[in-house]
Amino acid sequence: MNFDVSVLVRGVEGIADPEGRTVERALGALGFAGASSVRVGKVINLCLSADDTESARVEVEEMCDRLLANPVIERYEITIVPTKTS
């Protein structure tokens, strides 16, 4: 089976996010005064062939732990949906 996988990778709470802060200042300077707590992370999309959703999830978690995220300073969130065949 094929799955569409999306992984969101974000810094852990409390850790400094210089990129987010800089974007926040830039938004402020452009007049978007209402924006706050800006944080920038990564999104990784991929196609995965696996036996079922469960084994896909196990594999993606391993990918995250080993490569996609840095467990020391990042957290990840996985979404898996079967690929629509058209």
Next chain:
Amino acid sequence: MNFDVSVLVRGVEGIADPEGRTVERALGALGFAGASSVRVGKVINLCLSADDTESARVEVEEMCDRLLANPVIERYEITIVPTKTS
């Protein structure tokens, strides 16, 4: 009202994604043979105070068009939910 905003920014289809390609090769080298079409994008989270969801959306779209995404190479996707007050 306060809103939690999440913006996904991804490369447009058809344009090379060097980061995605590199991650794909690295995943392959780690033995994740089933992964393909890897693409890496950005996720920007922020809090926004706005009158209602609609005006929040209008404001975030403007942020994206002006700053958060580069229309030449990127597309964006916006999700807005009212902030849960606890």
Next chain:
Amino acid sequence: MPLTDITQLISDDRRHLPLGLLDEEYRSIIEILGRVPSDVELAMYSVMWSEHCSYKSSRIHLGRLPTKAKHVLVGPGENAGVIDVGDGVAVALRIESHNHPSFIEPYQGAATGVGGILRDIFTMGARPIALMDPLFVGPLEDAHSRYLLDGIVRGIGGYGNSVGVPTVGGQITFDRSYERNPLVNVFCLGVLPVDRLVLGQASGAGNLCVLLGSRTGRDGIGGVSVLASAGFRDDEGGSKRPSVQVGDPYEEKRLIEACLELLDAKLVVGIQDLGGAGLACATSETAARGGVGMDVDVRAVPRREPGMSAIEVMTSESQERMLAIITPSAVDQVLEVCRRWEIEATIVATVTGVDENGIGHLRVLDGPGGAVLADVPAKSLADDAPLYDRPMVAPPDLAERLDGGLANALVSPDYSEDLASMLVDPAWIYRQYDHQLFVNTIFAPGEADATLLRLAGPGIERSQKGLAMSSDANPAWCATDPRRGTRATVAESALNVSATGATPLALVNCLNFGNPEHPQVMWELSESIDGMAEACDALAIPVVGGNVSFYNESAGRDIDPTPTVAVIGLIDIIKHRPPSIGWRDGDFVVLLGERSANAAGSRWARDLHGIRSGQIDEVNLVIHRALCEFVSACVRDEAALEIAPDLVHGLHTIGDGGLGVALAEMCIASGIGCAVDQIVDHRELFSESVSRVLVATLCPTELISAARAKGLRAMEIGTVGGDRLIVSDLVDLKLEDLGARFHDRIDEALGEVASH
């Protein structure tokens, strides 16, 4: 308080233990204060009296290093050493380690190491213009070591490139010793007009302290001690305290520009970076140096996170912060400069006078006029940490370790293959670093024995002078005999600098050692310091700064003693590019210096054949100094004279890898082979005796007689030409193969991305 009471009190009150303070240390604190310390006081003592901040185990040994010379403006003890280089210009230099953080998170650990050393330099009023990064990791065959190296190099490049300071040199050592404890040492050099020199000193009661830069978060709390969360009242702690610090080179860049602008405008009285032990350190050190007191309003400190305690605010190691001491009349101008650079600036403390006993107090207040959370003599935090004369003992098997018999009895079936397998091109590393910014780089990494820069920088009058710098370490030499190994390390570094035509001026060191509670480690440190002192004395190179990193151990094993040194030198006139590694077709190859046929202590014996025992030759420092002076003079003439004498076409010092590797690197650099026929045997080919230089020349007779006139040995050993490296009876290699082996080694091992 009567003694018996104190003893009872200490055994009842266990607060100090999780903070890493010993009973005796707690006793000293009670004696200093004449009472039981508050939580905030205790936390400040624990970080300030940590090994990292107080040098309590090494201080009594460091005193043996020579530190004086006419041109030394500031020696050890300040944030950086400062050297006068003439015409109203000075350079500031310093080296520091960031070993443990780089093991936990290689990218951020290395990045924040760069950030920290930069602040040490610009806090003196100098503009940082050069970084070097000596690195020590496990073997390339080990996946985790590859991951660490990849992250460390990305981190150094990520921060250094972005902050706008070129990384112009370094070194890389691969060894098992570092598999679970990589070493990341970072050197920085800055230039300044002498009259911009400032010290990290507070003065003038009523003056104000402004905190500049990033907001304070829970980063690296207790990073310098073993401060455990049990020491805090709010015990949900742990997860709220990421001890990984995240660097922001963009903030640092603006901080550099803002601080230099403040100093140029003479708006600050004193300035100090916030590093280990954060605000506690910056406030107590500046007050102690100036002999004054300080009232800190802990509530005024801008925070990144809600709910931070006073202890957290005082000891946080959040990056990219500086403390400037200014007069009240300068406030508006200071805030204006900061506003332009988008630097947050907040008044957080006031300088106070001394009490009736002449003591300046550091007080921490909960809001202006609020509760006094701490009130301690500032000097007691900064200067009164206990000093330890820890037990030392030589390793029981010293005699065996020193015996070079095994190494010198080794033979190998294929010396060509041995040589080829020892070649490593560090270009994979320095290609990822901007090493050209400021367009000062005359010799980039890999081009010569030392990096050579124009002595120039934004705001510094251009001249014809050049600055040479080399960072060196050879733990294998030091593992068997730390004293001899360190002497040789200093000698090598001085010779590298001399080989660019410069005269060595000053040295800074980073002493990376194991656990100081192990008597053998203390012996290694003491021996190493003695060796450094001997070499520096004999070569007339003052030590102007240093750093000691202890507790480098993994799986209970101490690392090999790893003293890193960086030597800088000055060359007065550069009109042409001086000769460097490489040669021309038809040159003759001359070996300058002592012959050696001692394979002991060499990389060949150790890495290829597994023999770690035996020591390299002792350096004869008198001869070595003569060699440095001779080589320097020859190269200097080539660089300075209107019509260069053309005596030296190329040169390369011999060190790690020996004569064989040096010849191979000359061939690769120029794309021309050579035929050498005066090498006695493989031991001479791989000996790492340091007082030797290969010179390529068209006039061997002249060169040899000039050298002999200085009491140096010199002989012609071969000729340049062809497309092979040939050493009679030992080596015959095609240039093409040599080049491929050299260039591909790290590239192939690292590939694109390394996983955890």
Next chain:
Amino acid sequence: MNENIAIIRFPGSNCEFDVEEAINRIGAHARIVWHHEHDLEGFDGVIIPGGFAHGDYLRCGAIARFSPVMEAVASLAELGGPVLGICNGFQVLTEAGLLPGALMRNAGMRFVCETVTVEVASNRSALTAEVAAGTRLRLPVNHGEGNYICDAETLSEIESSGQVVLRYANNPNGSLNDIAGITNRTGNIVGLMPHPERAFDLVVGSADGVPLLRSFVHSVEAFAKCRVVVGQV
């Protein structure tokens, strides 16, 4: 001394002093201008130097393009004034829409700092006007995001109209068609990834940047003259 070339300094720029020195060495005069300035009165040419404006956060050049000075840069360019973006400056110009396309992460995903060979592909630009097409130059590159990209239509347009001004002999970053530098249709706006200012003297390894910068300086002088003439009419 008529300092008629503005070098724009953003927070995070770092090559501004080097550009200033290189321009001064060829006998012209440049002055560093803060990004908050609203007008470029008295300047006849602009150089946006390399570095990491606004930390290169989000995308290189994305935030810098909103600086007040950028409107003045666009106006000067509109009049035909020479504008040169080097490295980060090139990224700023594409983000600002003054040059087509975009610069992405290097194909190898690593920062590259080395001296490379480039070939002048067209001399229809302010930077290359005095250097014959086909000339090979040794120039330093120093970037993590120099991978030039644009859509197929734009590519064929810039290729056919001689807007590609420099090409790598050995592509260090994966850019389309080995593109190292481009210009706009009128040739007065130029962006390139290599650093000509880092090649101003053989002592520092190469002097091949000099003919390029000299050509740019002459274009600025020519524009200044024609401005005066037009002004007088």
